[in-house]
Amino acid sequence: MSAARRLRAGLKGWGGVGAMGVACALTAVFTLLPLREAPLVQGSAATGGQGPTRVTYANADDCEDADAWKQSLKPSSDESGRTIAAIKEKGYLTVGVDQNSYRWGYRDPNSESDSADLEGFDIDLAHRIADEIVGGDVKDNIRFKAVPTNQRIPAIQSGQVDMVVRTMTISCTRLKDVAFSAPYFTTGQQVLAPRSSPIDGYDSLARNKICTATGSTALETLREDQEKGDLPASADISTTVPNQLDCLVRLQLGEVTAVVTDGALAASQAAQDPTVELKGSPFTTEYYGVAMRKDAEDLVRRVNQVLEDYRDSGWQQSYDKWLAPTLGDDAAKSRPPTPDYR
Structure with a gap:
C-alpha cells in the first residue's frame, strides 16, 4: 500500500445482536447461504458467453493504490453486451453479499417480516442495480448469495455470482483478479x-x-x-x-x-x-466498489451508469436510513469521489 x-x-x-453475531459468524464461516436458491454456475465464462472479451482497463500492474479507484470504465446504458444478455435470459441478477454486517447486509432478527429478508446499505444498492438491469418484479429480479470475506473473488471468478456488493475495497491487488465499478463509498x-x-x-x-x-x-x-x-x-x-x-x-x-x-x-x-x-482516526483512505468478472466489460459499464444516477437519487436516502445512526448525519466524508474514468 x-x-x-x-x-x-x-x-x-x-438488543440481541451480539448473540446473533456469534451465531451468524459460526454458521457462515464455511458455507454460502443463499437468501433465495440460485443455481451454481460452473466455469469462468458462466455469464459472459463463449471465449474471452477484450478489456480496456489500465494495466493493474501499473496501478497505485491511491489511484486504484480510477481504473474503471466509462458508464454506458447499452445493454446489448453478452454478459447482460445472459443475465436477462436467466431473468435475475445473482449478487454476492454479506448477511452478518449490521446496517450493510444483514438479517434483522427483530424484523416484522416472517422471512427476515436481507437489508442494509449494500442490499439497497444491489436492488437498484437489479431493478435497472433486469427490471420486473423486485422479488424475482435478484438472488443473493452470502459470501464470506475470503471467498468474494473466488465466487466471482467461478461464476457463482454476477457481482459482489459487499463492502469491498478497490485495490490494485484485486484489480488483477476482478473488475470494479466506480466507487460508491469512502471509508478508511x-x-x-x-x-x-x-x-x-x-x-x-x-x-x-x-x-x-x-x-x-x-x-x-x-x-x-x-x-x-x-x-x-x-x-x-x-x-x-x-x-x-x-x-x-x-x-x-x-x-x-x-x-x-x-x-x-x-x-x-x-x-x-x-x-x-x-x-483513533482512520489511517488509510479506501473506496468500496462493485466487483465483477474482468471480462464483463458491458456489465461494468452498465453498473457505472446505474451508479451515476444512484449517487444523485438513492445514495443519500440509503445512507440516512442505514448508516447515519452509526456514522453520523453528515455524509460528506463517506460520499464517493467524483468518478475519474480511464
Missing part, C-alpha cells in the same frame, strides 16, 4: 477495541493481538506496515478469520485485544456491542 494513502491524521447497543482502516482498553489508535498496537479477515485490505496493510517497520513487530497479526464479524466474536471472547477493519464496518460492530469502540 502506497505511503501516499496514509492519512495519519456513544453508540447505542442493538480503523481500530476497534474494548472501551476499557488503553489502545488509542493505530500507533498504539505494539504488544497487542490483532484480528483481521483473510483477504481483507486490513490484513494487507498490517503485513506491509510490519515489513516497512511502520507497525512494531511485537504486534501479533496472526489471527485471521474468514468473515469480518468473526473478529468481533474473537474480541468478545478475549482471544484478541483489537480488531482492524474498515471504519464504516467497525462503527456498525460498535453499535452491535456497546462494550467496544473505535480507537
Whole structure:
C-alpha cells in the first residue's frame, strides 16, 4: 500500500445482536447461504458467453493504490453486451453479499417480516442495480448469495455470482483478479477495541493481538506496515478469520485485544456491542466498489451508469436510513469521489 494513502491524521447497543453475531459468524464461516436458491454456475465464462472479451482497463500492474479507484470504465446504458444478455435470459441478477454486517447486509432478527429478508446499505444498492438491469418484479429480479470475506473473488471468478456488493475495497491487488465499478463509498482502516482498553489508535498496537479477515485490505496493510517497520513487530497479526464479524466474536471472547477493519464496518460492530469502540482516526483512505468478472466489460459499464444516477437519487436516502445512526448525519466524508474514468 502506497505511503501516499496514509492519512495519519456513544453508540447505542442493538438488543440481541451480539448473540446473533456469534451465531451468524459460526454458521457462515464455511458455507454460502443463499437468501433465495440460485443455481451454481460452473466455469469462468458462466455469464459472459463463449471465449474471452477484450478489456480496456489500465494495466493493474501499473496501478497505485491511491489511484486504484480510477481504473474503471466509462458508464454506458447499452445493454446489448453478452454478459447482460445472459443475465436477462436467466431473468435475475445473482449478487454476492454479506448477511452478518449490521446496517450493510444483514438479517434483522427483530424484523416484522416472517422471512427476515436481507437489508442494509449494500442490499439497497444491489436492488437498484437489479431493478435497472433486469427490471420486473423486485422479488424475482435478484438472488443473493452470502459470501464470506475470503471467498468474494473466488465466487466471482467461478461464476457463482454476477457481482459482489459487499463492502469491498478497490485495490490494485484485486484489480488483477476482478473488475470494479466506480466507487460508491469512502471509508478508511480503523481500530476497534474494548472501551476499557488503553489502545488509542493505530500507533498504539505494539504488544497487542490483532484480528483481521483473510483477504481483507486490513490484513494487507498490517503485513506491509510490519515489513516497512511502520507497525512494531511485537504486534501479533496472526489471527485471521474468514468473515469480518468473526473478529468481533474473537474480541468478545478475549482471544484478541483489537480488531482492524474498515471504519464504516467497525462503527456498525460498535453499535452491535456497546462494550467496544473505535480507537483513533482512520489511517488509510479506501473506496468500496462493485466487483465483477474482468471480462464483463458491458456489465461494468452498465453498473457505472446505474451508479451515476444512484449517487444523485438513492445514495443519500440509503445512507440516512442505514448508516447515519452509526456514522453520523453528515455524509460528506463517506460520499464517493467524483468518478475519474480511464
